Amino acid sequence: MIKKKLILLTWIVLGFGAMALFFIGASTKGDKLCKGINVEVSRKAKQVFTDVQGIKQNIAEAGGKPGKPISQINLSEIEAKLKQNPWIRQIKLYFDNDQVLQASLEESDPIARVFTINGKSFYLDSGANFLPTNRNIVARIPVFTGFPSDKKILSAPDSAVLMDMKAIAQFVIQDTFWNSFIAQIDYDPADGFKILPTVGDQVIRIGNGEALESKFNRLYSFYRQVIARTGLDAYGEIDVQYQGQVVAVPAGKPSGIKKAPVSAGKSTGIPPPKATMPTKTIKKTSHSKTTKKP
Known part of the structure; x- marks a missing residue:
């Protein structure tokens, strides 16, 4: 009986330890700084209707700036800002492993x-x-x-x-x-x-x-x-x-x-x-x- 209680206690301790490591890792990632902005635009038309520099400016206006903590960058707000451009059909935003904000956009055709x-x-x-x-x-x-x-x-x-x-x-x-x-x-x-x-x-x-x-x-x-x-x-x-x-x-x-x-x-x-x-x-x-x- 005592042995079973010891085993159960051990699993509980291990569980709390894993959760602690998870939250510590998440906190550490959130405290990391954004190291840059990369914009990729895919298009079907031969002409270019969206300005990459203009898109980067829109991202910055919505709070996505290099040097800012990742935890303070709201991707939903940035997406809402970019959707105001009628030439952008689809948007995908994420941070890669190098803490670079990737903006993958599809232009209207x-x-x-x-x-x-x-x-x-x-x-x-x-x-x-x-x-x-x-x-x-x-x-x-x-x-x-x-x-x-x-x-x-x-x-x-x-x-x-x-x-x-x-x-x-x-x-x-x-x-x-x-x-x-x-x-x-x-x-x-x-x-x-x-x-x-x-x-x-x-x-x-x-x-x-x-x-x-x-x-x-x-x-x-x-x-x-x-x-x-x-x-x-x-x-x-x-x-x-x-x-x-x-x-x-x-x-x-x-x-x-x-x-x-x-x-x-x-x-x-x-x-x-x-x-x-x-x-x-x-x-x-x-x-x-x-x-x-x-």
């Missing part, structure tokens, strides 16, 4: 530059979030004009238009050919989306953001089969929004294409006039290895 009907501008990311512009940086991404709202909270119709812009932008930036082919994409409530190419004076109508692969395949086929023979100046308007057809209007002639308001995400259902060419899709062999621009 802009996929489109959008201009509103009132002349204001913003970037759109892959999550359909608004990002502020930077006058010192111009991203090489699709440019949209004619967005109908400047409000942060959008109506249902305007949200649908924004989702179409997002779909079109994501399709375009994944293809090096179309990304270099398109100079600008205009939106009009009555006509939908219209592409202005970098080469030639054609207006290319795609309607809404649905069935984009089919629309762009027909457009590519038209350039290969028709424009390659007639030249860039032969047609003033090309319409690929109607399923299975390409409608083209010779340059210098009125459109003649029946139009009606194009709802985002919905087809007009209006029968087009006689198409210049039937559907005969010529698919590009590769997104990255594409023939030169027409």
Whole structure:
């Protein structure tokens, strides 16, 4: 009986000893001083929208300064400060074994530059979030004009238009050919989306953001089969929004294409006039290895 009590007492003493060592170690670590700040920013875009020195300044303003005891540095406050930057998508803060504060950040990825009907501008990311512009940086991404709202909270119709812009932008930036082919994409409530190419004076109508692969395949086929023979100046308007057809209007002639308001995400259902060419899709062999621009 006495032996069992001695064994139990021994385990209790050992337990208290381990706890004491733990708290002493934690206290010692907390008393250590921050030896530096290291910021790493991962990004998908080629351009840099976040300033590392500016981020270090934000960390310092929130209390993260070299030479300060680690126990007095509030990582939650620093994270809250950094989250005020709309270009920072994700944040990870921690101290490494060398007492250096590591800030691992992920930058938002802009996929489109959008201009509103009132002349204001913003970037759109892959999550359909608004990002502020930077006058010192111009991203090489699709440019949209004619967005109908400047409000942060959008109506249902305007949200649908924004989702179409997002779909079109994501399709375009994944293809090096179309990304270099398109100079600008205009939106009009009555006509939908219209592409202005970098080469030639054609207006290319795609309607809404649905069935984009089919629309762009027909457009590519038209350039290969028709424009390659007639030249860039032969047609003033090309319409690929109607399923299975390409409608083209010779340059210098009125459109003649029946139009009606194009709802985002919905087809007009209006029968087009006689198409210049039937559907005969010529698919590009590769997104990255594409023939030169027409």
